[in-house]
Amino acid sequence: MTIDSEENRLPCGTKVARKLRARVPVNSLTMNQRKAVGIDLGTTFSAVAHIDAYGKPQIVPNSESERITPSVILFDGSNVIVGTTAKNNAMAEPEKIVDFVKREMGKPKEQFHREFSGKIYSAEELSALILKKLKLDAEKYLKEPITDAVITVPAYFNDAERTATITAGQLAGFNVLQIINEPTAAALAYGLDKLEEDQTVFVFDLGGGTFDVTIMRIEGHHINMIATNGDHRLGGKDWDDSIVNFVAEEFDRQHGENPLLDLQSYQELHTRALSAKIQLSSRPQTAVIHHHSGKSVKLEITREEFERRSQHLVEKCKTICEMVMQESRMTWDKIDKVLLVGGMTRMPMVRALVGQLTQAPVIDDVNPDEAVAMGASIQAILSLLEEERLSGEKVLPENTRDQFAGRDGGLIQVTNITSHTLGVVLWDEAQLEEYVFPMIRKMTAIPATAKNSFGTAMANMQRAVVRVVEGESTLPGECTPLGICDVELPSFLPKGSPVELTYEYNANQVLEISVEACGNRAKVSIERNTGLAPGEVAQAIANLGSLRVA
Numbered sequence: 001m002t003i004d005s006e007e008n009r010l011p012c013g014t015k016v017a018r019k020l021r022a023r024v025p026v027n028s029l030t031m032n033q034r035k036a037v038g039i040d041l042g043t044t045f046s047a048v049a050h051i052d053a054y055g056k057p058q059i060v061p062n063s064e065s066e067r068i069t070p071s072v073i074l075f076d077g078s079n080v081i082v083g084t085t086a087k088n089n090a091m092a093e094p095e096k097i098v099d100f101v102k103r104e105m106g107k108p109k110e111q112f113h114r115e116f117s118g119k120i121y122s123a124e125e126l127s128a129l130i131l132k133k134l135k136l137d138a139e140k141y142l143k144e145p146i147t148d149a150v151i152t153v154p155a156y157f158n159d160a161e162r163t164a165t166i167t168a169g170q171l172a173g174f175n176v177l178q179i180i181n182e183p184t185a186a187a188l189a190y191g192l193d194k195l196e197e198d199q200t201v202f203v204f205d206l207g208g209g210t211f212d213v214t215i216m217r218i219e220g221h222h223i224n225m226i227a228t229n230g231d232h233r234l235g236g237k238d239w240d241d242s243i244v245n246f247v248a249e250e251f252d253r254q255h256g257e258n259p260l261l262d263l264q265s266y267q268e269l270h271t272r273a274l275s276a277k278i279q280l281s282s283r284p285q286t287a288v289i290h291h292h293s294g295k296s297v298k299l300e301i302t303r304e305e306f307e308r309r310s311q312h313l314v315e316k317c318k319t320i321c322e323m324v325m326q327e328s329r330m331t332w333d334k335i336d337k338v339l340l341v342g343g344m345t346r347m348p349m350v351r352a353l354v355g356q357l358t359q360a361p362v363i364d365d366v367n368p369d370e371a372v373a374m375g376a377s378i379q380a381i382l383s384l385l386e387e388e389r390l391s392g393e394k395v396l397p398e399n400t401r402d403q404f405a406g407r408d409g410g411l412i413q414v415t416n417i418t419s420h421t422l423g424v425v426l427w428d429e430a431q432l433e434e435y436v437f438p439m440i441r442k443m444t445a446i447p448a449t450a451k452n453s454f455g456t457a458m459a460n461m462q463r464a465v466v467r468v469v470e471g472e473s474t475l476p477g478e479c480t481p482l483g484i485c486d487v488e489l490p491s492f493l494p495k496g497s498p499v500e501l502t503y504e505y506n507a508n509q510v511l512e513i514s515v516e517a518c519g520n521r522a523k524v525s526i527e528r529n530t531g532l533a534p535g536e537v538a539q540a541i542a543n544l545g546s547l548r549v550a
C-alpha cells in the first residue's frame, strides 16, 4: 500500500492475515408485493423476461410486439424513441441516433458522452433510456408495476462497467437486485430443467459487441462457474465492419472516394453489411449495393471471401477459448456440452470453430437471443426468495414461491467467480519501486472478502492513500486504476503499525473497501475515476425525467 506523498509511503511489508469467506448479499427494500424481471441489456438487442404464473420464464414482448428490442436510441427534441423505429431511422438521421452504447459503459463523461438539444448524456444515462423503454413496455404488457430487475453483463465486464450498469438500472427506476453474468444466466435458463444431470458446460457467448467464454459445472442443484475470459470489444459489429470496409475499398477503387467519411453513408452501408452478414449464414453468396454522392457500387460477396476477411476475428475467439481452458486447467475432453449464446453463434464459421475445438455436443434447444434474459428472470426470483428468507417478509406471489421453493432437492444455487484480479499498489522498499499486490485473485468464488495488514513505513504518518487497481499484472501501469481511498490515520502511530485493508467483493462483483488502523475501522468509498460521480446521479435523474421515452 502506498500513500500520497513519497515521505509517507507504507512498505510492501508485513502481511499479517489473509482470509476469504463467503457473505450473503442483503437487499434493503422493504415493500410488500414486488414484481421482478430479468433484463439482457445487449449491445445490439435487449430482451426482458419474467416468471409466469406457472413458474416458467417467459419473454415479455415490447409494445411493438417484438421479443427483442434493438438497443438503439433516437433523440427527437424531448422525445426519445428506443428500438426498431430508432434503428430504422439510423440511415435517415444518423446524427440523432445512439447505438452500441454498451461498449462505452464505465467510461467517465469526459471520455464518452453524446449531446442532444444542449444536454450531455453519459453512457449510463443512455443505457438508462433503453432500460426505461423496456420497463414501460413490460409494465404495459404485464399490467403491473415492475419494481425490481436483475440485469446481465458480460462475465468479463470489469468493476467500472458493472457499476455503470447498476447506475443505469437505478436511473431507469429499478431496484437492481443483482447484476449477473450473461453466461451464468444462459446456464440457468438451460439448466433449470436439467439439474439432475451432472455436467460441465462450455458457454460460448458471441453477441453484437462482446465475446465471453465461461466454463460452468452443473452438479445437483449447484451451478458453479469454473473459469471465464473474454473480450468486451469483440462482437458482431466487427464482422459487419469487415464487410463495410470491403465495400468501401471497392467504392474507393472505382470512384476514388471514401464513402465512410460521411456519417449517413456509413450508417447505410453498415445496415446493408449487417444484413449481408446474416444472409451469408444461410446462403453461399450475396450482393451489397451502395450509393453515395450520386455514385454506386455493387459487390458480390461469397461466404468464402467473407470468412477469409474475418478469419482474424475467429482466431481471436479461438485464442480466448484456449486461454480459458488453460486457466481452468481442463482439457477439451472434460467438456460435456457447449451452450451457444448470442446471435453471432448462428454463423457457420463460428460453429465450425466450436466443432474444431471440441467434439462435445452443442445444445440447440436454447434460443441464443432469449436465453440470457430468461436466466436473469430466474435469478430475480432466486434473489427475492433469498430476501424473503433473510427478512421474513413475503414479497413474492405465493404460487411463484411454491413453484420455486418446492422444486425437488431445493433451490438452485449459483456460485460465480471473479473475472479479474483486484489489487492494491504497494511500495517495495528493497527495489524502490511500486508493484501490485493481489488482494482478491481472478477466479475466486464470490461474494468474497480478503484482509491483509501492512505496516506503516514511518512514525506519525498522517494519511494513507490506497490505490485500487484491477488486472493480472504486478506492474501498476499494466492494470486498470479503479480509484483511490484516502484514509486519515490516527496521530502518533509508530513505524510499522499495522493498517488492515479489507476488500469486500459483493455478489454484483462491485468492490467495497474498509481500513482499520489502531482499532478504528472505517468503510471508505472508492473515489472511482470511472462512470458518473455520486453528485452527478441526481442531475442525471432530473435530466432523464424531462424526457418522454417510448
Ligand code: AMP
Pocket: 042, 043, 044, 045, 206, 207, 208, 209, 235, 236, 237, 274, 277, 278, 279, 281, 341, 342, 343, 344, 345, 346, 347, 368, 369
Ligand atoms: P446479441 O447481442 O446476442 O443479440 O447478438 C446480435 C448479433 O448477432 C448481431 O451482430 C447480429 O447481426 C448477429 N446475428 C443475429 N442473427 C445472425 C445470423 N443468422 N447470422 C449471423 N449473425 C447474426
